Amino acid sequence: MTFTRSSSGESSVRVAVIGAGMAGITCALTLARAGQHVTVFEKSRGYGGRMATRHTAFGGFDHGAQYFTVRDARFALAIQTASEWIVPWSASSVRVLDALGHTLPSQAPSHQAREAHYVAAPGMNALVRAWAQPLADAGHVHLNTRVQRISPDPVKAGGWQLHTDDPTDAQAQQVFGGFDRVLIATPHPQALGLLQASGLDQADSIAQPLTQALSVPTVAPCWTLMLAFPQAMQPDLPSFGPQWNAARSTHHRISWLARENSKPRREHIERWTVQASPAWSQEHVNDTPERVAAKLRRAFAEVTGIHAEPTHAEVHRWLYAQTQTPLGQAYVWEAAAGLGLCGDWCLGHRIENAYISGLELAQATLGKAAD
Ligand SMILES: Cc1cc2nc3c(=O)[nH]c(=O)nc-3n(C[C@H](O)[C@H](O)[C@H](O)COP(=O)(O)OP(=O)(O)OC[C@H]3O[C@@H](n4cnc5c(N)ncnc54)[C@H](O)[C@@H]3O)c2cc1C
Secondary structure (H helix, E strand, O other): OOOOOOOOOHHHOEEEEEOOOHHHHHHHHHHHHOOOEEEEEOOOOOOOOOOOOEEEOOEEEOOOOOOEOOOOHHHHHHHHOOHHHEEEEOHHHEEEEOOOOOEEOOOOOHHHHHOOEEEEOOOOOHHHHHHHHHHHHOOOEEOOOEEEEEEEOOOOOOOEEEEEEEOOEEEEEEEEEEEOEEEEOOOHHHHHHHHHHOOOOOOOOOOHHHHHHHOOOEEEEEEEEEEEEHHHHOOOOOOOOOOOOEEEEOOOOEEEEEEHHHOOOOOOOEEEEEEEOHHHHHHOOOOOHHHHHHHHHHHHHHHHOOOOOOOEEEEEEEEEEEEEEOOOOOOEEEOOOOEEEOOHHHOOOOHHHHHHHHHHHHHHHOOOOOO
16 A cells, blocks of 8 residues: 555654554554654554464464454444454353353443444454554554653754664664654553653653643553363363353453354364453462462363363463543644654543544544544
């Protein structure tokens, strides 16, 4: 894809977007399509952020976001353009269980209980990766590139430069300059850390309104357990585990369980992703992975009745998983400073919130009201 130049002369505007999750890529793509020169910086080696897929010898695990729902017409339109990577996943199978695995009546409002659930395929990271492809093809994405701090560009009045390193190679430090705008699309604690490391958190700083906004949201961590049971494929085994594929749980350790192989276009090996509750994850945030895995495996057995030894078991800790208190506005844009913020935390804890936030920040910098 070639990006068209805008007739408004915006093609000369150079924008750095920090973060290649849903918010960052939506923002970057919207600006690139409007003719701006956009460069994306991402500290990981891939796209999608918390829309993540862990590949193992037994198949993939969506160890971050599990599925998404669509409530906003703009998001609905966007995913229509990506039908190749999006498939519905049976919502009717999501139930609520007590600590012993008994089904409880759902508390969800009926319109939400009925709404369609979608997953990206072959893994949750596929959607953002697909949307990022035109930017990557144009050489406008730097992966494995963590932005450590930003500073005024010494050769461009009012401009910014980014100081980066490579998390896999401490020697690989670089400076990228000449940006008119820097848009930060990371979880809010990481955005705040970046402003602090840049000395932009001071009371008299041009970025003060951003720092102020970043003090509002709160976020909870999440420990995620991934289990594979290839032995469940044996033909003489009549059934393995519960009859349901996804459930919310009131168990004090676990809030969500999903059978990965029940999702469309996934490998068939029996695999489960288990997410600890926000409160338990917070309480055990500094526990060792071994200790967390042992505790979550016991809880998993209690809820599912699966006591078999998994062939593969690992845990992942998301430090900034789920927004508990959102900012309450879609983005933050300080035109005078050329600095902006977006991410799910502006509006909530859902993939769609990240999409809307990234879209509206891009539109605001283009001087367009959200429609
Ligand atoms: C365990 C879990 C389960 C979830 N389940 C669901 C679900 O079922 N449904 C749903 O809708 N949502 C779910 N979510 C939430 C959903 O994943 C998020 O709302 C959405 O993915 C957030 O997108 P984002 O772009 O705002 O942030 P992120 O996806 O976090 O993207 C931010 C990106 O910034 C990068 N970054 C950070 N700091 C730097 C830096 N200094 N330099 C360069 N790059 C940097 C990160 O590596 C990351 O790629 C879940 C999240 C988690 C963790």
